[in-house]
Amino acid sequence: xxxxxYPLGEYxxxxxxxxxxxxxxxxxxxxxxAGKLGPEDFIIHQETLRAQAEIAEEAxxxxxxxxxxxxxxxxxxxxxxxxxxxxxxxxxxxxYEQLLALxxxxxxxxxxxxxxxxIREAAEAYKERGLF
Amino acid sequence: MARRSKRFxxxxxxxxxxxxxxxxxxxxxxxxxxxxxxxxPSLRIERGKVVEMDGIPREKWDMIDRxxxxxxxxxxxxxxxxxxxxxxxxxxxVDINVPRGEIVRLxxxxxxxxxxxxxxxxxxLEMMMALGKMRVRRTPANQAHVTNRKEHPALLxxxxxxxxxxxxxxxxxxxxxxxxxxxxALSILVGSQVGRxxxxxxxxxxxxxxxxxxxxxxxxxxxxxxxxxxEGAFIDGDDTPWSKAFLASAYASRGVKIRFTSGTGSxxxxxxxxxxxxxxxxxxxLLVTKGAGSQGVQNGSIxxxxxxxxxxxxxxxxxxxxxxxxxxxxxxxxxxxxxxxxSDIRKTAKLMCQFIPGTDFVHSGYSSVPRYDNMFGGGCFxxxxxxxxxxxxxxxxxxxxxxxxxxxxxxxxxxxxARAIQAxxxxxGFPPITEEEVQAAITAFDSRDMPDRDxxxxxxxxxxxxxxxxTVLDVIRALDExxxxxxxxxxxxxxxxxxxxxxxxxxxxxxxxxxxxSAINDPNDYRGPGTGYRLEGERWRRVQDIPQALPPESYLExxxxxPSKLLSEIGPAKKGSGPEVIVAVGPAFGRxxxxxxxxxxxxxxxxxxxxxxxxEGLSARIVKVYHTxxxxxxxxxxxxxxxxxxxxxxxxxxxxxxxxxxxxPLNNLELFSQSPNLTPESFRQIGRNAxxxxxxxxxxxxxxxxxxxxxxxLIVKTMLLHRRELEQVxxxxxPTELKFDWExxx
Numbered sequence: 001x002x003x004x005x006y007p008l009g010e011y012x013x014x015x016x017x018x019x020x021x022x023x024x025x026x027x028x029x030x031x032x033x034a035g036k037l038g039p040e041d042f043i044i045h046q047e048t049l050r051a052q053a054e055i056a057e058e059a060x061x062x063x064x065x066x067x068x069x070x071x072x073x074x075x076x077x078x079x080x081x082x083x084x085x086x087x088x089x090x091x092x093x094x095x096y097e098q099l100l101a102l103x104x105x106x107x108x109x110x111x112x113x114x115x116x117x118x119i120r121e122a123a124e125a126y127k128e129r130g131l132f
Numbered sequence: 133m134a135r136r137s138k139r140f141x142x143x144x145x146x147x148x149x150x151x152x153x154x155x156x157x158x159x160x161x162x163x164x165x166x167x168x169x170x171x172x173p174s175l176r177i178e179r180g181k182v183v184e185m186d187g188i189p190r191e192k193w194d195m196i197d198r199x200x201x202x203x204x205x206x207x208x209x210x211x212x213x214x215x216x217x218x219x220x221x222x223x224x225x226v227d228i229n230v231p232r233g234e235i236v237r238l239x240x241x242x243x244x245x246x247x248x249x250x251x252x253x254x255x256x257l258e259m260m261m262a263l264g265k266m267r268v269r270r271t272p273a274n275q276a277h278v279t280n281r282k283e284h285p286a287l288l289x290x291x292x293x294x295x296x297x298x299x300x301x302x303x304x305x306x307x308x309x310x311x312x313x314x315x316x317a318l319s320i321l322v323g324s325q326v327g328r329x330x331x332x333x334x335x336x337x338x339x340x341x342x343x344x345x346x347x348x349x350x351x352x353x354x355x356x357x358x359x360x361x362x363e364g365a366f367i368d369g370d371d372t373p374w375s376k377a378f379l380a381s382a383y384a385s386r387g388v389k390i391r392f393t394s395g396t397g398s399x400x401x402x403x404x405x406x407x408x409x410x411x412x413x414x415x416x417x418l419l420v421t422k423g424a425g426s427q428g429v430q431n432g433s434i435x436x437x438x439x440x441x442x443x444x445x446x447x448x449x450x451x452x453x454x455x456x457x458x459x460x461x462x463x464x465x466x467x468x469x470x471x472x473x474x475s476d477i478r479k480t481a482k483l484m485c486q487f488i489p490g491t492d493f494v495h496s497g498y499s500s501v502p503r504y505d506n507m508f509g510g511g512c513f514x515x516x517x518x519x520x521x522x523x524x525x526x527x528x529x530x531x532x533x534x535x536x537x538x539x540x541x542x543x544x545x546x547x548x549x550a551r552a553i554q555a556x557x558x559x560x561g562f563p564p565i566t567e568e569e570v571q572a573a574i575t576a577f578d579s580r581d582m583p584d585r586d587x588x589x590x591x592x593x594x595x596x597x598x599x600x601x602x603t604v605l606d607v608i609r610a611l612d613e614x615x616x617x618x619x620x621x622x623x624x625x626x627x628x629x630x631x632x633x634x635x636x637x638x639x640x641x642x643x644x645x646x647x648x649x650s651a652i653n654d655p656n657d658y659r660g661p662g663t664g665y666r667l668e669g670e671r672w673r674r675v676q677d678i679p680q681a682l683p684p685e686s687y688l689e690x691x692x693x694x695p696s697k698l699l700s701e702i703g704p705a706k707k708g709s710g711p712e713v714i715v716a717v718g719p720a721f722g723r724x725x726x727x728x729x730x731x732x733x734x735x736x737x738x739x740x741x742x743x744x745x746x747x748e749g750l751s752a753r754i755v756k757v758y759h760t761x762x763x764x765x766x767x768x769x770x771x772x773x774x775x776x777x778x779x780x781x782x783x784x785x786x787x788x789x790x791x792x793x794x795x796x797p798l799n800n801l802e803l804f805s806q807s808p809n810l811t812p813e814s815f816r817q818i819g820r821n822a823x824x825x826x827x828x829x830x831x832x833x834x835x836x837x838x839x840x841x842x843x844x845x846l847i848v849k850t851m852l853l854h855r856r857e858l859e860q861v862x863x864x865x866x867p868t869e870l871k872f873d874w875e876x877x878x
Contacts, residue, residue: 006652007634018631027628029612029620032605039603042349044387044633052633059652060236061461061638063203067377067425068636071384079347082382083340089375091367115381121202122374129195129363131372 003058004051019043019075046072066114073112085115089122091131099123099132147474154442161405161413164396164440164449165252169407173246175214177207186245194363196416199373203423206240213241222253225262225459228660232265239459244415247459251411251452256485259451264489265658266458268428268651269639270665272490274533275465276300276500278320279507283312283590284582285557286550286565286573289323293549294542295500296327298518299534301641302353302465304497306336308507311591313337314598315562317350318607321626322556322619323549329622330642332389332635336508339371339379341598346388349604349627352635353389355430355465355496359420360394361413364404377424387630389640391428391463392421396446396453397436410440414453422460427638429457430496432467432486435509441472441482451485458491463639463651465496470510471503479512487524487532490665492639494532502578519680526676531667536678546574552616559610560602563589687849688856696722696735698873705755705867708775713745713822715754716770716867718761718783719860728786729849730808732815738872740812741780744819746876750776750826752819754872757781758865761857763805764798767791769867776826780818785853786810790822801825802833808846809837 005011017023022041031037053068074082088094088102100123107116126132143149158167171186182201183190193201213221221238224230242250251259276295280287292303305320307313317335324331335345336356345351357376360366366373376392383390394417396410405413414431421429433440433450440446454466466486473479486494495513498521503511513521522536550573554565563586572582604627611620625646629635635642638651658664667675699722708714715738718725722734738754745752755773757766767781767789777793778801786807789800802821804810817834824831843850 006637007632007648007650009629009632009634009646009648013632016632024628024631027624027631029608029617029624032609032624033612037605039349039605042387042605042627042630044385044631048631048633049384049636052636055652056637059637059655060233061427061651062206063422063425064427064638065425067381068384068633070378070381070425074381074385077385079344082385083343086340086343086375086379086382089372089378090370091372091375115378118374118378122372125195125198125374126372128198131195131367 004055006055008048008051016048017045019045043075046075049075070114070118073110073115077106077110077112085119089119094132096123096127096132099126147476148478150474151478152438152442156443158409159407161400161407161410162443163409164443164445165248165409165411165452167407167409167412170248170409170412171245173214173218173243173249175210175243177210180207182207186243195372196361196363196366196420199423200244200416200419204419205243209237209241211241213238214243214246218246218249219253221250222258225250225254225266226258228265231659232656235266235459236461244412244419247415247418247456248412251455254452256448256451259448259455260485260489263451263455263458263486263491264664265656266455267489267491267656268458268461268463269492269641269649270654270656271649272532272665273301273493273641274299274498275302275304275493275496277469277497277506277508277510278303278305278323278500279316280501280505280579280582281308281507282579282582282584283308283316283587284569284573284579284585285315285319285553286569287576287579287582288316288319289326289549289553290546290573290576291501292320292323292333293327293545296324296331297542297545298500298537300331300498300500301533302332302334302493304334304336304355306507309587309591310337310341311594313341313594314345314348314350315590315594317345318556319553321350321352321604321623322553322607322611325622325626326549326552326619327545328644329625330644330646332641343379343382344598346383347386349630351388352626353391354383355391355393357390357392357426358394359392359417360399360402360404361408361416362399362404362406364406365399365402368402368404373420373424376420380424380426384633384636387633387636389635390426391430391465392424392426393430393434394418394421395431395434395436395467396449397433397439401436401439411449411452415456418453418457418460418462421462426462427636427640428463428465428492430465430467431457432496434467434496435470437467437470437472447482447485450482454486454491461638463492465493466491468495468512469497469508470512472512483513487530488528490530490532504580505578519678522675522678526678529667529672531665531671531675535674538679543574550574552611552619555614555616556607556610559614560597560606562593684848684852687852690727691853691856692724692726694726694733696726698735699754700871700873701756702869702871705753705773705869707773708753710775711750711826712775713750713752713819713826714770714774714779715741715752716757716766716779716781717754717870718766718857719756719758719862720784720857721756721782724856724860725784725853728784728807728810729846729853730786730810732786732810732812734784735874736812737782737786737815739874739876740815741819742872742874743876743878744816745823746878748820748823748827750823754870755867756870757867758860758862761854761861763787763789764791764800767800768797771795773867778822778826780822783807783854784857785850788815788818790818790825792825804834804836806836806839806842808842809839
């Protein structure tokens with residue numbers, strides 16, 4: 001993939017698809033009226049988030065880029081699961097082992113490598129600071 | 133105290149003296165900068181890992197130190213950054229020859245203590261210059277608060293629409309009753325898109341609920357991700373840097389923009405300052421924000437603002453925190469939201485710190501509703517101050533994203549928004565919004581003008597909506613089916629934008645065509661005069677177009693329409709003899725101008741003066757002076773022609789002088805320079821006094837009303853009246869005697 005032209009919505013609108021593979025041209029009132037579209041059709045595709053990460057990195061926002069790469073992995077994880085991971089990361093919610101198990105699960109079930117690494121790092125920090 | 137100064141008694145009543153002020157107490161965090169317990173800047177890196185930061189070795193770090201060292205610091209730049217003297221970096225900040233990018237690069241390697249050490253070198257003016265240069269987005273913008281005490285959906289929608297129309301790029305709501313969240317989010321989403329397509333909206337509630345609202349498509353951004361500068365405060369806030377960072381990713385994964393929130397004073401208020409200064413702790417917050425990958429931050433003390441402002445240097449430090457965020461390449465929504473002072477002077481002076489440089493969002497919540505209805509505990513600036521605000525923008529040729537609007541367009545947009553949310557409620561089977569509620573929402577001042585709703589029923593609806601499967605798509609459908617196709621299309625485009633993710637980039641906003649403006653395609657390129665964002669062209673015309681500004685000609689409406697029928701020219705004026713008074717009038721008198729500035733017809737002016745003179749038993753002649761329009765010279769000219777040496781000089785707008793032949797032209801016997809304060813009775817007394825001077829009597833000066841506001845109110849009219857008088861000046865035409873076809877009845 002070559003260098004991405006920002007805004008994608010203006011330069012690459014025809015190439016972008018949602019997570020379900022819908023093109024932007026399909027995301028119309030007509031299709032909505034016809035009952036052809038659901039909420040999942042409006043979730044950003046992980047490749048689009050990676051493209052945005054690339055744009056951010058290029059423009060000198062490395063931490064934002066890392067965040068967007070973690071976000072890309074979360075696009076395929078259901079809402080309720082995402083909420084439960086957030087809950088587990090809050091102080092005193094789970095044990096060290098449970099947090100590590102959660103990291104393993106995300107990596108195994110959803111290929112969320114970056115998030116898994118991030119959660120493992122949190123687990124170490126929480127252990128050190130007594131946040132379990 | 134036995135003895136009291138009446139002036140001190142008055143001073144004590146001033147609004148400023150209702151604010152709280154306190155001496156510093158570093159141990160409990162009551163200090164804005166330079167606490168004796170603040171760490172000194174330091175950084176030691178071994179084998180690519182930070183082992184000591186700001187004097188603290190790794191093994192003694194808390195979770196915040198660890199997060200900052202591992203995520204926020206650019207270790208490649210750090211050795212260079214930390215060894216560059218802070219004063220040098222401070223100077224680079226105000227040096228127009230040092231590009232923004234070079235500073236961003238260096239700052240990426242600075243620790244919290246180093247960041248503070250840089251800005252502590254700077255005064256407010258230098259910080260403002262630096263903020264103008266370091267702001268992330270080139271085009272400044274603004275955010276509105278839209279709330280009300282009754283959580284009334286029609287009023288929320290109408291207010292959101294008006295805020296959007298007034299130019300706010302983001303609208304934020306919150307709740308008094310937490311369970312209202314989905315309905316409030318929905319109401320401002322719909323209202324905002326009615327007002328202007330592309331306005332971002334959010335609802336500030338508990339994090340998990342907030343995320344659910346985002347998933348449902350009811351919000352398009354979130355900024356409630358609060359971070360704190362000490363571990364204790366962070367944990368009290370029920371989060372960690374990792375949980376907040378995860379939350380940021382979770383929002384982004386659904387295409388929702390986020391920014392973090394921090395601000396001086398929060399740790400001290402929560403009892404977790406650890407004796408550190410407020411700014412040092414804020415620097416830590418900002419590094420956590422940066423490290424977590426948030427594109428931006430809402431800071432500038434925010435809800436704690438009164439705490440730093442109670443301390444010396446508080447306002448300077450609040451500006452410093454905005455500047456630090458911008459230096460870290462973070463979008464800044466720069467406070468000016470919560471009530472900061474009882475004093476309008478003080479709050480406005482504080483505002484100027486962000487207003488003049490411009491920030492990504494000058495207010496992170498301008499209360500677009502009256503203060504009474506602000507549920508953020510806020511309303512530092514509110515709906516009643518829009519006119520002041522727009523005038524200040526016009527005065528300074530500064531754009532903070534707002535512009536003047538007309539009452540008719542506001543009423544129209546409010547009606548459409550109220551009807552749109554009514555349609556949505558109907559479409560979703562929510563408790564109906566009645567016609568009475570719609571009508572009230574259009575014209576309401578605040579929620580006291582709104583009919584009460586069955587809140588229990590609304591809350592039950594909100595619960596069901598949040599828990600259920602329905603999303604923004606159902607809202608769009610409801611709008612589309614009920615004749616709001618254009619609004620439906622805007623909501624749909626907002627939802628489509630989630631699939632693109634363009635507005636996840638730093639400082640992103642949309643214009644009315646859903647064109648995204650962010651750090652990527654609208655980076656701040658300020659490099660000194662003539663560069664960066666300039667308010668000009670069409671936008672400047674819009675900002676200056678306040679409805680209070682009138683066309684100049686309107687100030688002269690009615691003037692010259694009824695020239696005097698009593699006055700006519702006789703011929704060149706001759707020097708008189710005996711005890712007479714000359715009434716010398718300006719060149720436009722009674723003809724091109726026919727009334728004074730406060731509307732006294734010139735005929736009436738003459739009748740009063742002549743009556744006054746006659747009451748003293750003297751006669752008068754009227755002379756029109758053509759060669760000058762200056763009041764003193766008109767009077768002086770008259771005096772030279774007067775048999776008694778005494779003359780009254782009158783400019784057509786009413787400014788009057790009593791002159792005497794032996795005085796220097798700019799001297800006088802009596803001068804009535806505030807023409808708008810002169811009444812018919814004043815002119816009569818002026819006539820009487822002039823006659824007494826002519827008779828050589830002792831004279832009590834004519835009492836006149838002193839109103840120093842008059843000049844302020846009427847200066848434009850004065851200038852335009854004078855201009856018309858000047859148009860009639862003929863330097864070569866001698867004074868001409870006039871006949872006034874009227875006799876005083878004395």
